[in-house]
Amino acid sequence: MQTKLIQHIYNRAGFGLSPDEWNARKQWSIDQAIDDLFSKAENATKLPDAEAITAVGNSMMSGEERAERRRAEARRVFQLGTDWTMRMGDPDAPALLERITLFWHGHFACESKLSVIATKQLQTLRQYGLGHFRDLLIGISKDPAMIRYLNNQQNKKDSPNENFARELMELFTIGRGHYTENDVKEAARAFTGWSSNLRGEFVFRRRIHDYGPKEFMGRQGNFDGTDIIDILLERRETAYFLTKKIYRYFVSDIPNEGRIRTLATEFYRSDYHIGQLLRRIFRSDWFYDSEIIGQKIKSPVELIAGLVRQLGLTGLDFRAVFGLQKALGQQLFKPPNVAGWPGGKQWIDNATLLLRLNIATAIFRGAELDFNLRPDLEQSQGRNLRGLQAQMVLAPIARILEDIPSESVYEELSQYLLSSPAPPPESYLIDLSLSREQIISRSCLQLMSLPEYQMC
Amino acid sequence: MKRRSFIQTSGLASAAMLTPAFLRAGVRPAASSRQGKILVVIQLSGGNDGLNTIIPYGDDIYYSQRPTLSIPPAEVLTLNDYQGLHPALAPLRELYDLGQLAVLNGVGYPEPDRSHFRSMDIWQTGSGSRQNWSTGWLGRYLDHLPRNQHAYHAIEVDDGLSLAMKGAEQRGFAMGDPNRLRRAVRNPLLPESAHAQVHQQHTVSYLYETLTRTSEAADYLYEKSRIYRSRQPYPPGNFGRDLKQVAELITADTDTQVYYLSLTGFDTHARQLGMHQRLLDQYAKGVSAFVKDLKQNRLFEDVIIMTFSEFGRRLAQNGSGGTDHGTANNVTLIGGDLKRAGLLNAPSSLSHLDRGDLIFDVDFRRLYATLLNRWLDAPADQILMNNFEPLDFI
Numbered sequence: 001m002q003t004k005l006i007q008h009i010y011n012r013a014g015f016g017l018s019p020d021e022w023n024a025r026k027q028w029s030i031d032q033a034i035d036d037l038f039s040k041a042e043n044a045t046k047l048p049d050a051e052a053i054t055a056v057g058n059s060m061m062s063g064e065e066r067a068e069r070r071r072a073e074a075r076r077v078f079q080l081g082t083d084w085t086m087r088m089g090d091p092d093a094p095a096l097l098e099r100i101t102l103f104w105h106g107h108f109a110c111e112s113k114l115s116v117i118a119t120k121q122l123q124t125l126r127q128y129g130l131g132h133f134r135d136l137l138i139g140i141s142k143d144p145a146m147i148r149y150l151n152n153q154q155n156k157k158d159s160p161n162e163n164f165a166r167e168l169m170e171l172f173t174i175g176r177g178h179y180t181e182n183d184v185k186e187a188a189r190a191f192t193g194w195s196s197n198l199r200g201e202f203v204f205r206r207r208i209h210d211y212g213p214k215e216f217m218g219r220q221g222n223f224d225g226t227d228i229i230d231i232l233l234e235r236r237e238t239a240y241f242l243t244k245k246i247y248r249y250f251v252s253d254i255p256n257e258g259r260i261r262t263l264a265t266e267f268y269r270s271d272y273h274i275g276q277l278l279r280r281i282f283r284s285d286w287f288y289d290s291e292i293i294g295q296k297i298k299s300p301v302e303l304i305a306g307l308v309r310q311l312g313l314t315g316l317d318f319r320a321v322f323g324l325q326k327a328l329g330q331q332l333f334k335p336p337n338v339a340g341w342p343g344g345k346q347w348i349d350n351a352t353l354l355l356r357l358n359i360a361t362a363i364f365r366g367a368e369l370d371f372n373l374r375p376d377l378e379q380s381q382g383r384n385l386r387g388l389q390a391q392m393v394l395a396p397i398a399r400i401l402e403d404i405p406s407e408s409v410y411e412e413l414s415q416y417l418l419s420s421p422a423p424p425p426e427s428y429l430i431d432l433s434l435s436r437e438q439i440i441s442r443s444c445l446q447l448m449s450l451p452e453y454q455m456c
Numbered sequence: 457m458k459r460r461s462f463i464q465t466s467g468l469a470s471a472a473m474l475t476p477a478f479l480r481a482g483v484r485p486a487a488s489s490r491q492g493k494i495l496v497v498i499q500l501s502g503g504n505d506g507l508n509t510i511i512p513y514g515d516d517i518y519y520s521q522r523p524t525l526s527i528p529p530a531e532v533l534t535l536n537d538y539q540g541l542h543p544a545l546a547p548l549r550e551l552y553d554l555g556q557l558a559v560l561n562g563v564g565y566p567e568p569d570r571s572h573f574r575s576m577d578i579w580q581t582g583s584g585s586r587q588n589w590s591t592g593w594l595g596r597y598l599d600h601l602p603r604n605q606h607a608y609h610a611i612e613v614d615d616g617l618s619l620a621m622k623g624a625e626q627r628g629f630a631m632g633d634p635n636r637l638r639r640a641v642r643n644p645l646l647p648e649s650a651h652a653q654v655h656q657q658h659t660v661s662y663l664y665e666t667l668t669r670t671s672e673a674a675d676y677l678y679e680k681s682r683i684y685r686s687r688q689p690y691p692p693g694n695f696g697r698d699l700k701q702v703a704e705l706i707t708a709d710t711d712t713q714v715y716y717l718s719l720t721g722f723d724t725h726a727r728q729l730g731m732h733q734r735l736l737d738q739y740a741k742g743v744s745a746f747v748k749d750l751k752q753n754r755l756f757e758d759v760i761i762m763t764f765s766e767f768g769r770r771l772a773q774n775g776s777g778g779t780d781h782g783t784a785n786n787v788t789l790i791g792g793d794l795k796r797a798g799l800l801n802a803p804s805s806l807s808h809l810d811r812g813d814l815i816f817d818v819d820f821r822r823l824y825a826t827l828l829n830r831w832l833d834a835p836a837d838q839i840l841m842n843n844f845e846p847l848d849f850i
Contacts, residue, residue: 063726063776111573166586253659295659327616336619337577339588345662346590349617350607350670351630353663354640361643370639372615372632377501377572377766380721420660423647449645451663 002027004419008293009033009282011419011456012250014095015088015305018312019396022416034282038275041097041130050080050119075318076115081325081332082318084122085301089308100129100274102301103249105332108140108172109340110149112333117145117200133242133272137172137229144196150338155192156208162188165228167338173232175241179217186214191225239268243277250281252292253344259286294419294455297347300328302456303356307448310417311363311392323385324359327371328352353451360448362388364441398440406436410443417444418452493831494706496715496761497594497620500739502723503572504765505732506785507814509545510559510803514538517771517806525728525773535559539803544736547744548790555797556747556756557790558849562804563823564784564816568767572723572781576766580620582821582840593824594714595623596839597832607669608677610714611705613698621716628716629673634681634701641674683708688745691738695719699742703749706759713832722765726776739763743790756792760831760850763788764820770812784816787823789849796849822847 003026010017010025014037017025025033061069087093088102104125112118121143128136140146141164147153150164165187169179193209196202214223217231232238243264244255251259267277281287298306304324307313325331329352330341361367368387375382397413404412410429414422428434429443447453508525512518513532532540533549539559541549551557567585569575578585582593591599594610598621601609610628612621615636621628631637646667684707690696695717702715719739724732743761750756768785784804804814825836825844837843 171588297659297663329616336590337574337588339590342590345625345659346622348663348666349622349627349630350666350673351616353666354637354670357646357667358640358643361645370636374614374616374718375501375720377503377576377720378723380502380723382720420658446645449643450647451660451667454663455660 002029003415004293005030005288006033007416007419008288009037010095012099012296013037013278013282014099015302016309016456017416018091018309019400019416021091023400030283030288034279037096037282038130038279040094041100041275044094044097044126047119047123047126049123050076050116070113073114077112077118077333078322079318080115080118080122082316082321084332085304085321085325086308086316088301088305089313091309096278097126097129100278101125103246104129104136106249106335106340106343107245108146109335109338110143110146110333111335112145112149114145114200117143117148117196118333120200121145130275130278131273133274134229134233136274137233138226140172141168141191141225141229142194142202144200144202147194147196147202152191153195155188155194157189157192157210158208160185160188160192160210164188164194165191168228169232171339173229173238173241174235175237178235178237182215183217186216186223187228189214190216190223190228194225233272236264236268239272240264242272243267246274246277247281249343250278251287252295256286259284294452296456297344298454298456299341299343299347300325300330300352301332303328303359303454306456307359307363310397311394311444312396313363313390313392316388316390319383320385320388320390323371323373323383324355324388326373327355327385353454356454357449357451359388360445360453363390363392364445394437394441394444397444398437401440406432406439409436409439410446413440413443414447417447418450419456420452422447422450422452490709490711490713492713492833494713494715494755494759495827495831496702496717496759498739498743498761498763499618499620499716499718500722500735500763500765501576501718501720502765503575503767503769503781504722504735504785505724505728505779506765506768507771508728508732508779509542509736510535510561510786510788511540511542512538512803512806513540515806521772521806523773524777525779535799539799542733542736544733545740547740551744551747551790552798556792556794557788558794558797558800560787560789560800560818560823560847560849561802562784562814562817563764563787563820564767564814565819565821566816568783568813568816570767570781570783572766577619579764579766579820580618582824590619590622591624592618592620592622593828593839594620594628594716595626597623597714597828597834598626598628599623600834600839601626606676606711607673608710608712610716611677611702611712612716613701614716614718618716618718628714629670631674631677634674634678637674638678641671646671677705677710680705680708680710686745686749688749689741690745691741693738695738696742696745699746700749703746706755707749707753724769725774725778725780728773728778747790751792758792760789760791760794760827762823762827763790768814771806771809771814772812782813783810784814787820794849800847800849818847819844826850 006025006028088098124139124143128139150167151161152164155161162184166184170176189210193205195205216223244260247260270276335341362369369385371385373383373385401409401412407430410425511527511532513529514537519526531543534540569585580592581589583589598610608629610621612618612628612630614630615632617628617630684704686700686703690700698717721735750759764787765785767782769779769782774780821840821844826846828834828836828839829846830850
């Protein structure tokens with residue numbers, strides 16, 4: 001039973017357990033698991049900067065050259081998203097840190113077309129993701145990718161652009177119903193001049209900043225952006241809004257008001273310390289209730305990362321990873337809009353479900369996926385996601401089955417791969433004339449083709 | 457029912473003869489006969505240049521702003537003394553003359569967004585420019601229907617599903633190709649639905665339910681797709697093939713009310729003339745063949761085809777023989793039972809512009825409200841979450 005709890009926390013706080021991790025940790029206590037997750041996150045190294053590239057396109061270039069530059073740059077961003085996905089699946093990487101970074105990428109949903117600024121944003125989310133929310137929020141407000149995405153470049157004293165100020169309140173902090181249109185206007189004035197340069201660095205442009213007095217949420221002063229952020233953080237509604245979102249992401253799609261209120265109060269008192277909030281959640285008894293465990297649908301990126309971790313996948317081409325993300329509806333650095341991925345049941349329609357269930361066959365048997373990817377709006381030709389030529393290793397999985405008789409392999413594997421009960425094995429899987437290797441491989445394939453495998 | 461008996465008794469029986477015996481033996485689900493009207497949505501992706509589609513040939517400004525991109529007056533298929541069709545739309549001219557084609561000018565929304573992505577999002581969700589919605593307008597239409605609908609009540613002819621077709625609870629059905637879909641559901645490793653019983657009140661039961669519905673729908677649609685073979689000359693390419701598939705499904709009495717298709721490649725920033733001509737040619741030939749199929753089977757009165765794009769393009773041509781992202785655009789409606797047809801409203805002004813772009817006259821959600829209320833018999837106010845005044849073409 002303890003094993004299922006350890007599996008649960010690694011499913012939710014990370015991307016599951018590799019076979020070796022499972023072997024080493026299944027007897028651990030929950031506190032040991034929490035300490036492991038947090039200490040790895042605290043000791044994580046910073047991601048390397050992206051190789052600086054010259055600005056994409058300039059007036060000296062022909063249209064074709066510019067288009068080629070754009071395509072090359074798009075490939076770099078896909079590669080960045082693929083590297084990140086592989087990191088999520090890597091047992092040596094800090095799983096909790098990658099997980100919270102993925103959460104913040106959905107919260108501060110932002111499309112980046114330039115690899116330099118996409119990398120910077122990822123660094124910012126990782127640097128502050130488990131610390132105080134204020135640092136994270138200021139970091140993201142000064143983040144070149146976000147500044148571009150929400151048009152704060154165009155937010156000038158003489159012609160304010162309200163896009164960033166609006167989303168700051170509606171989506172990033174306090175939520176609808178707790179601010180007025182006038183608050184949006186005044187906040188936009190406070191963020192005038194928060195801009196970025198061609199090297200992808202934050203720049204404060206004095207000459208277009210509005211230094212005049214402002215009235216925001218009933219207060220008056222010569223506010224700048226940081227003041228606006230502090231006023232928003234003083235409001236308890238902000239703590240509640242964020243806690244609810246974190247609860248829904250890490251715990252359950254069905255919010256529990258009582259728990260959220262208690263957590264939000266503590267979050268507020270801790271000066272919005274994200275790591276403390278998560279520790280508190282992972283230590284709660286209710287986090288391990290049967291109506292919580294195995295009840296969330298894995299997001300596409302979580303699904304891919306889990307496959308990588310469990311099967312030790314290597315050699316996945318970025319086109320395959322990116323194609324899969326696109327077909328399943330979660331492209332890193334390209335959220336559907338600033339509201340992020342809605343998640344939950346919204347991941348599932350007839351097409352995405354069938355594709356999810358057919359992935360294991362594509363990996364184990366090299367079967368064709370044959371899925372036509374829709375072209376982007378500015379393109380005229382789509383691509384076909386043919387298959388997933390990846391190398392996997394089953395030896396580590398065989399190691400978790402060392403003392404298990406062949407007739408129990410399926411059952412034991414279902415404990416490792418699923419978080420809810422599996423249907424009985426197909427008769428051919430208990431055919432003892434198969435080699436042990438065949439039984440393991442076929443059982444894995446069978447279990448990974450089940451809807452239960454989509455849950456965590 | 458009348459259509460089915462028509463197929464069986466008419467010369468089209470040859471098509472029925474191609475159908476395997478087990479299909480003809482009457483394995484149609486009991487209540488399969490379609491109720492109500494059919495809406496076909498055609499999305500022109502990339503931002504169709506509406507000004508070179510329905511051409512304001514009577515306006516000197518059009519010619520002065522587009523010195524090398526304009527269509528000479530002699531080539532325009534004139535509709536009145538101001539607007540006319542691009543010559544590639546010749547196959548649709550007859551529909552206009554018969555009162556089966558309507559053009560709504562200047563469709564858009566306040567504070568237009570010139571990003572493809574954002575503007576398509578706005579069109580597909582039916583949100584305002586400052587709102588970020590996660591459900592589509594047709595998805596919410598599905599949400600509104602009674603719960604016992606077939607999975608294929610609304611079909612998108614594509615391997616993936618657009619946001620337009622995703623509701624909070626219900627989804628449209630993505631089917632790029634019935635054969636491919638059938639292969640995907642026939643993976644022998646996919647579980648039997650019986651196992652779903654194990655999971656009472658568990659989220660995974662939702663996946664089992666979706667899988668069961670998908671398998672049933674895949675079988676049903678595969679069978680339907682083999683009942684009728686169109687003889688019309690659809691243009692080569694995906695779009696023609698998709699339209700043909702829809703025509704065959706409709707003719708086979710498939711119980712589907714909404715079909716969603718797209719034609720891509722309209723982002724004509726450079727060397728627009730030839731590219732746009734080929735796209736419009738594909739569009740017009742495809743739609744013309746589609747309408748002929750429907751007419752031949754006496755179904756045209758049950759169908760409306762709406763064609764839209766995420767935005768129009770700028771009035772002035774750019775330096776690369778193309779046009780850049782614009783705002784308001786025309787929307788075309790084709791059907792056998794339009795109450796009003798032809799040019800429904802005044803053309804957009806070419807002299808009164810907003811930063812070089814047309815100013816919208818008709819909010820696109822009024823169009824949705826009309827289709828929802830008067831064609832699909834659904835409460836537009838609830839689905840669009842606001843009250844939009846319907847138009848009078850239905």
